[in-house]
Amino acid sequence: MSGAAAALLVLADGRFPAGGHAHSGGAEAAVKAGRVKDAASLGAFCRGRLHTAGLTAAALAAAAAAGHDPLALDEAADARTPSPALRRTARKLGRQMMRAARATWPCPELDALAAARPRGAHQPIVLGLAARSAGLTPLDAAHACAYENISGPATAAVRLLSLDPFDATAVLARLAPEADDVARRAVEAAEGDLADLPAASAPLLDITAEAHATWPVRLFAS
Amino acid sequence: MHLDHELDEKFPHRHTYSAAHPQRPDGTRRALRIGLGGPVGSGKTATVAALCRTLRDQLSLAVVTNDIYTREDAAYLLREAVLPPERITAVETGACPHxxxxxxxxxxLEAVEDLEDDLASQGAGPLDLILVESGGDNLTATFSKGLTDAQIFVIDVAGGDDIPRKGGPGVSTADLLVVNKTDLAPYVGSDLEGMARDAKEQRGELPVIFQSLRGEPGVGPVADWVRAQLADWTGKAAHAA
Structure with missing residues (x-):
C-alpha cells in the first residue's frame, strides 16, 4: 500500500497547516478595486490566476518533485517573481510549508533545503519536495499547486464578500478541467530544461500585491 | 511504510519546533511561551502592556501580537514603549485569529523563533518569556499546545457577568482565567460573587484572578502567576536538559 492517493489529499487539504489561510492570492486587492464582486468575477479572477501565476508555480512544483536541484529552482522562481512583496510572501509561505512538510514527510532533501534557505525557499519548490517525500509524482505536485492557486482566492472571497460558499466552491468545480490541463502542461515543461520553465505572469497581480503590502488595514497578509 | 518512532530517530528535529520541547534546535533553552486570549475589548493588550512594565526589569521578554486586520495591538505596545521595538512582532491572521x-x-511559531534568534544574534542573550497575544475572538478560542506552554483567558465584567456560566473552552480550560475591569462592576451591574461562583463551577481547581488595572494591586497577581509558571518551567527544563 503506497498511500499516495490519500497523501495527495492531505497535502492539498486547505487545512494543511502551512500558513495559506492568512493569504488571499491577490483577491483582497481585487475585491477592494471592485474587480471581484460576485461568483462570476471570482471565476474570471481565478481563471486568470490559474493560467499565469498558477502555471508558473505548478511547473516549479513539478520540477522539484521530479528531483531537479531545489536551489537552482529557487533562483528560477526569483527570476519569475518580479514583485518584491510576492517574493517575500512566497518565501514566508515556503518556510511555513517546510515546517509542516518536515513534520509530516521528513526526508534528507527537505533538511538540506531548510539548511540552505533557513528563511524560506519559494513555496512551490518546498511543496514539490514535500510531494516527492510523500511518494507523490510531479503531476500530483502540479495538481496540488494549481488547485491551491485558485482555492486560496476562492476561500478569501467568501470571507471578504460574504459570498455564498456554495457558489464559491462551484467556481472551483467549474475550473477543475482547466486546473488539470495546467498541471499537465506544468509537468511537460518540467521535463525540459530549467531555463524553459513557464514564466507566465499577471502584471496586475504583481502591481496590486505591491500596493496591498502597504495598506495599514487589511484582512489578509497578501 | 515508516513507523513514526523510526522517523523520530532519523529526523529528531521534526518535533523540536513545537512548544513540547524545552530546547531550541541548537540545544539552548528556549523561552517559556504564554498565550493570552479572550473576547475583543476584554483587556488583553492592556494586560500584556502591564505585564511588560512589571516584568521587564527582572526578565528578558518579548511579545507576539495577532491582530485581526491591523497592526493596532503591536502599534499600541510600541507607542506605549512597554518594550523596545525589536522585542515586539505582529502576525497577520487572514480574518481567522483562532x-x-x-x-x-x-x-x-516562526515569529517566536525569529524573536529568539534575532535577539540572540544582537547579543541580548536568551529570552526568558514570550507573551503571545491572540486577536480578539470569541469564547471558543484556545492556544495549541504546540505553540504555547500555558494560556491565560481574559474576560471582563462589562462583557456580561454570565460569561463564566456560559463556559466554553477558553473559560473552562485556560490555565488562568482573568476577570478584568472589576472597577466597572458597580456601573454595569455585574455580580462579581456570582461570576466567581460560576467560574469555580466551570473550572474546578484552576485559578481565577479578578483584576483591575486602574488601581492597586493592578497586574501584580497575574505577574506573580506568570513568575510561578516560569519558575516551574525553568525547573522542568533544567531537569530535561
Whole structure:
C-alpha cells in the first residue's frame, strides 16, 4: 500500500497547516478595486490566476518533485517573481510549508533545503519536495499547486464578500478541467530544461500585491 | 511504510519546533511561551502592556501580537514603549485569529523563533518569556499546545457577568482565567460573587484572578502567576536538559 492517493489529499487539504489561510492570492486587492464582486468575477479572477501565476508555480512544483536541484529552482522562481512583496510572501509561505512538510514527510532533501534557505525557499519548490517525500509524482505536485492557486482566492472571497460558499466552491468545480490541463502542461515543461520553465505572469497581480503590502488595514497578509 | 518512532530517530528535529520541547534546535533553552486570549475589548493588550512594565526589569521578554486586520495591538505596545521595538512582532491572521493560534500555528511559531534568534544574534542573550497575544475572538478560542506552554483567558465584567456560566473552552480550560475591569462592576451591574461562583463551577481547581488595572494591586497577581509558571518551567527544563 503506497498511500499516495490519500497523501495527495492531505497535502492539498486547505487545512494543511502551512500558513495559506492568512493569504488571499491577490483577491483582497481585487475585491477592494471592485474587480471581484460576485461568483462570476471570482471565476474570471481565478481563471486568470490559474493560467499565469498558477502555471508558473505548478511547473516549479513539478520540477522539484521530479528531483531537479531545489536551489537552482529557487533562483528560477526569483527570476519569475518580479514583485518584491510576492517574493517575500512566497518565501514566508515556503518556510511555513517546510515546517509542516518536515513534520509530516521528513526526508534528507527537505533538511538540506531548510539548511540552505533557513528563511524560506519559494513555496512551490518546498511543496514539490514535500510531494516527492510523500511518494507523490510531479503531476500530483502540479495538481496540488494549481488547485491551491485558485482555492486560496476562492476561500478569501467568501470571507471578504460574504459570498455564498456554495457558489464559491462551484467556481472551483467549474475550473477543475482547466486546473488539470495546467498541471499537465506544468509537468511537460518540467521535463525540459530549467531555463524553459513557464514564466507566465499577471502584471496586475504583481502591481496590486505591491500596493496591498502597504495598506495599514487589511484582512489578509497578501 | 515508516513507523513514526523510526522517523523520530532519523529526523529528531521534526518535533523540536513545537512548544513540547524545552530546547531550541541548537540545544539552548528556549523561552517559556504564554498565550493570552479572550473576547475583543476584554483587556488583553492592556494586560500584556502591564505585564511588560512589571516584568521587564527582572526578565528578558518579548511579545507576539495577532491582530485581526491591523497592526493596532503591536502599534499600541510600541507607542506605549512597554518594550523596545525589536522585542515586539505582529502576525497577520487572514480574518481567522483562532486559526493562527490553534489550527495552523506555523506563522506564530516562526515569529517566536525569529524573536529568539534575532535577539540572540544582537547579543541580548536568551529570552526568558514570550507573551503571545491572540486577536480578539470569541469564547471558543484556545492556544495549541504546540505553540504555547500555558494560556491565560481574559474576560471582563462589562462583557456580561454570565460569561463564566456560559463556559466554553477558553473559560473552562485556560490555565488562568482573568476577570478584568472589576472597577466597572458597580456601573454595569455585574455580580462579581456570582461570576466567581460560576467560574469555580466551570473550572474546578484552576485559578481565577479578578483584576483591575486602574488601581492597586493592578497586574501584580497575574505577574506573580506568570513568575510561578516560569519558575516551574525553568525547573522542568533544567531537569530535561
Amino acid at each position: 486559526t493562527a493560534i490553534r489550527d495552523d500555528i506555523s506563522a506564530n
